[in-house]
Amino acid sequence: MDLSYSAEEEKFREELRGWLGAHIPEEWTRPGFWGALPSEESFQMRRDWEREKALAGFAGIQWPTEYGGRGGTPGMKAIYDEEMVKAHAPTTVNPLGLTFLAPTVMAIGTDAQKKEIIGPMLRNEVIWCQGFSEPGAGSDLAALSTKGVRDGDDFVVNGQKVWTTNAVHGDKIFTMVRTEPGSEKHRGISMLLIDMDQPGVQARPLKQMSGASEFGEVFFTDARVPAAACLGDIGDGWRTAMLLLSFERGASGIAQYTEFRRQYDDIAAVARALGRDSDPVIRNKLAKVLTDLECLRYHAMHVLTQVEQGRDLGFEASMTKLIWSETFQDLWEVFDDVLGPDATLREPVAGLDLAALHGQAMWSRSVTIWGGSSQVQRNIVAERVLGLPR
DSSP: OOOOOOHHHHHHHHHHHHHHHHHSOGGGGSTTHHHHSOHHHHHHHHHHHHHHHHHTTOSSTTSOGGGTSOOOOHHHHHHHHHHHHHTTOOOOSOHHIIIIIHHHHHHHOOHHHHHHHHHHHHTTSSOEEEEOOBTTBSSOGGGOOOEEEEETTEEEEEEEEEEEETTTTOSEEEEEEEOSTTOOTTTTEEEEEEETTSTTEEEEEEOOTTSOOOEEEEEEEEEEEEGGGEESSTTBHHHHHHHHHHTSSTTTHHHHHHHHHHHHHHHHHHHHHTTGGGOHHHHHHHHHHHHHHHHHHHHHHHHHHHHHTTOOOGGGHHHHHHHHHHHHHHHHHHHHHHHGGGGGOOSOBTTBOOHHHHHHHHHGGGTTTTTSOHHHHHHHIIIIISOOOO
């Protein structure tokens, strides 16, 4: 495992750090700033800022230059992730497109798809959402029932998707549709690229317990989609989806460790302010989660080393998802322990405005579900990594 970066990568760090310092207003870094803005205003501000960052050459860090990227190393991408968190940079408004769709299009898309999708996505001219989960197909994606019936050069799509991130802001959606009548499970599925503004497509927001509407549900009613708008081969969508999901984890633990470590400091500060730092039980829990965070850091550097050496992470990527999601959840359970009964309150506690931390605590309950639940990830590790029987 290599814990160092090259001179070229450190030079990139300084360049990026300088640009972020000059282009992030101080007020943006204050706790609760983004949460206090109306959702539409927050989204547009982040969209505009991210476009400016892309035009300055600080987007698509590891993408080939032919697609508008920087052509950087995995180490540069890890530095980018780390510095964005340290600078309190706005979170991306196009995470699913940039993380999943773009590298998949680069790998298997047609020349026309590469031209039409990648550049506009990088500049946030087109926002993408992902239509995988359905009311009857959550972790069991192969149980999806949304259908596309061939009609000449088009598919006529009917069905429903749910828990669709960015559904209300998405310009387009990449979604799994059963396009072969009578097919079951992994067979006969295609990944279609659908315009969200066309007739027959409706998105509705889903309000979460935090008050946010990050997710939505999408309804397809006789929506016509050109057969040419299929990513990968028609009927081979399962293979396309597995390729797409393989881009999810990579060296993502670098950014997550950096963010979680900062949140840990916030929680420790609350414990001190409330006088809970002298409680031996609380101190023990804080020490344990700090140890777990440092293990996450070393795991992230191990993964980065593997990537830099050109090794395919394969199913071992499931271990990364397990480690960071459960560590994150444990961290916020300590926050609840620090507050005790006050953990259920949204108003200030002992004069402390904890609204932003409360929001993170509620969000933490979801991370072991989305992106592949912990149960699914453990099965993958057991069967594909350890070779245990099913």
